[in-house]
Structures are given as C-alpha cells and as structure tokens.
Amino acid sequence: xxxxxxxxxxxxxxxxxxxxxxxxxxxxxxxxxxxxxxxxxxxxxxxxxxxxxxxxxxxxxxxxxxxxxxxxxxxxxxxxxxxxxxxxxxxxxxxxxxxxxxxxxxxxxxxxxxxxxxxxxxxxxxxxxxxxxxxxxxxxxxxxxxxxxxxxxxxxxxxxxxxxxxxxxxxxxxxxxx
Amino acid sequence: xxxxxxxxxxxxxxxxxxxxxxxxxxxxxxxxxxxxxxxxxxxxxxxxxxxxxxxxxxxxxxxxxxxxxxxxxxxxxxxxxxxxxxxxxxxxxxxxxxxxxxxxxxxxxxxxxxxxxxxxxxxxxxxxxxxxxxxxxxxxxxxxxxxxxxxx
Numbered sequence: 001x002x003x004x005x006x007x008x009x010x011x012x013x014x015x016x017x018x019x020x021x022x023x024x025x026x027x028x029x030x031x032x033x034x035x036x037x038x039x040x041x042x043x044x045x046x047x048x049x050x051x052x053x054x055x056x057x058x059x060x061x062x063x064x065x066x067x068x069x070x071x072x073x074x075x076x077x078x079x080x081x082x083x084x085x086x087x088x089x090x091x092x093x094x095x096x097x098x099x100x101x102x103x104x105x106x107x108x109x110x111x112x113x114x115x116x117x118x119x120x121x122x123x124x125x126x127x128x129x130x131x132x133x134x135x136x137x138x139x140x141x142x143x144x145x146x147x148x149x150x151x152x153x154x155x156x157x158x159x160x161x162x163x164x165x166x167x168x169x170x171x172x173x174x175x176x177x178x
Numbered sequence: 179x180x181x182x183x184x185x186x187x188x189x190x191x192x193x194x195x196x197x198x199x200x201x202x203x204x205x206x207x208x209x210x211x212x213x214x215x216x217x218x219x220x221x222x223x224x225x226x227x228x229x230x231x232x233x234x235x236x237x238x239x240x241x242x243x244x245x246x247x248x249x250x251x252x253x254x255x256x257x258x259x260x261x262x263x264x265x266x267x268x269x270x271x272x273x274x275x276x277x278x279x280x281x282x283x284x285x286x287x288x289x290x291x292x293x294x295x296x297x298x299x300x301x302x303x304x305x306x307x308x309x310x311x312x313x314x315x316x317x318x319x320x321x322x323x324x325x326x327x328x329x330x
Contacts, residue, residue, distance in 0.1 A: 037265070128236075132241070135266050
C-alpha cells in the first residue's frame with residue numbers, strides 16, 4: 001500500500017503530461033471550434049441573388065447532397081480556396097451553393113467576374129444573419145448538407161486538396177449512397 | 179485639485195471605454211442593462227478570449243445587435259442566451275455550464291484540494307511523536323546496571 005502511495009506523484013505526472021501532449025498535438029488547431037449545428041437541420045433562410053439572378057433559399061437544400069460555401073470578396077483565404085472550388089464544382093456531381101457573407105453585391109459580382117463563378121447559385125447575406133444562423137464565425141466556411149437537409153460537416157477556413165480528398169469526397173459519396 | 183481630478187479621470191478613461199457603440203444601445207435603460215450583462219458572459223468567437231461586450235470584431239458587433247433585438251422582442255435572458263448557444267454551442271459561454279461533460283472542470287480542483295488536504299492531515303498525524311513504550315523489567319535492570327557503572 002505504502003509503495004503504491006509513493007508512485008502516486010509519478011502517475012499524476014504521467015496523466016498531466018499525457019493531457020498536455022494531446023492538447024499540443026501538431027495537427028490540432030485550437031481555433032477550430034466544434035459546430036453546434038452538426039446533424040441539425042440547416043437553418044431557414046431566403047437570400048436575394050446577384051443582379052436579378054436567382055437567389056438562394058433553404059428550400060433549395062434537401063432532396064440531394066449539396067455543398068454550401070460562405071465566402072466574401074474581402075476575405076483573403078477565400079481567394080486561396082477559390083481554384084479548389086472551381087475544380088470541386090466540376091469534379092463532383094454535387095451542387096455548390098455560395099453565400100456571400102457581409103459583402104456588398106457589387107464587390108461580390110466583381111470577385112466572381114475576376115476569379116470565375118464556381119457556384120450554381122449565390123445568395124447575398126449582407127447583414128450576416130444567415131451566417132450567424134449557421135454558426136459561421138469567419139469566412140470561408142464550407143458545409144455539407146445531406147438529402148434530408150441536415151448539416152453533416154463543417155469545414156472552417158480555406159478548403160485544401162487534402163480536406164477535399166479526405167473529408168468532403170468520402171462523406172459526399174457515403175451520403176449519396178444512403 | 180481640478181488638474182489632479184482631470185488626470186485621474188483620464189487615467190481611468192480607457193477602463194471605462196467599451197466596444198459597445200452608441201448606435202447599438204437600446205433606448206430602454208433597463209433592457210440595455212440586461213443586454214450588457216448578457217453580452218459580458220458571451221465569448222467573441224473571433225478573438226475567443228474576449229467577451230462580445232469588449233470585442234470590436236465585426237461578428238461581436240452583429241451578435242450584440244442580435245442580442246438586443248431578441249431582448250427588445252421580449253426574450254428572457256435565458257431565451258436570448260439559448261438563441262446564441264443553439265448556433266455556436268456552449269463554447270460561446272464564457273462560464274461553462276455544470277453538466278456531466280464539465281464535472282471534471284468544476285469539481286476537479288476542489289477534489290484535488292480535498293485529496294491534498296487529507297494527505298497533509300495524515301502526514302502530520304503520523305509525524306506526531308508517540309509516547310515511548312514503558313521499559314520492561316529486563317530493560318529496567320539493564321538501565322540500573324549501566325547507571326551504577328557510571329557512578330562507580
């Protein structure tokens with residue numbers, strides 16, 4: 001019994017060290033927050049479109065697997081992920097919808113003219129309220145929404161080829177099968 | 179005197195400054211006070227270690243306005259907080275709720291203190307010198323012999 005007591009500090013140290021090691025893993029980004037919206041139905045919204053084009057509303061979600069990407073012309077990482085979005089729109093047979101978060105319509109239009117428009121439809125969320133309903137805390141964010149209209153995945157920050165290959169594509173395929 | 183007062187006033191001015199902009203405030207002081215109290219408890223998700231009351235981030239501004247809208251519409255404090263928690267999760271609360279997942283957080287430190295206290299008490303008890311056992315007859319004879327030798 002006495003011996004075990006002497007080992008106690010060592011055990012405590014090991015537990016603490018293990019905990020710190022977990023928290024300091026190089027692939028862990030403490031700024032990435034868990035989404036409260038996972039597996040919940042996507043919020044209801046109705047957003048106007050760009051210059052007379054069809055807007056985006058929550059009725060467009062559901063029925064099939066879709067991607068929703070929050071972006072803004074003022075957002076630098078959005079420019080970084082933009083080429084990937086162009087590829088994604090071509091490569092997967094999944095509709096990609098864009099929501100312009102807190103952006104002036106003229107700026108959004110210029111952004112899409114300049115870089116190309118990967119979106120099937122774009123909705124303008126100038127007040128950022130739809131963003132808040134989704135739990136967006138910084139653009140870009142990308143959501144995978146399943147056939148029943150539930151949010152299944154949130155990717156925070158610019159998409160990377162790795163994230164597309166390892167997270168998005170497998171999930172989209174799985175959701176399409178079910 | 180006036181100068182000293184002015185100096186003190188300016189010295190503390192930054193402490194009094196808030197990120198809440200005049201345009202955001204509610205006309206009703208009672209509602210505004212409630213909104214202020216709630217927004218001090220909500221984390222700004224952009225800066226993460228500031229409340230939305232302190233933060234000048236765009237999202238913090240939006241959340242402050244949203245919160246005031248909810249309160250002006252007649253939400254109770256709990257309803258207004260729940261509205262934001264539903265979107266951003268418990269992470270948005272600067273004071274985490276007491277629930278099974280946070281028991282370790284809330285009760286861990288007192289438990290460690292308690293364990294340490296018990297350890298200290300046990301240690302101090304054990305260290306208290308015990309009264310030596312009385313000598314048995316053989317020991318007493320031996321002691322007397324030694325004392326006699328010393329005298330002789």
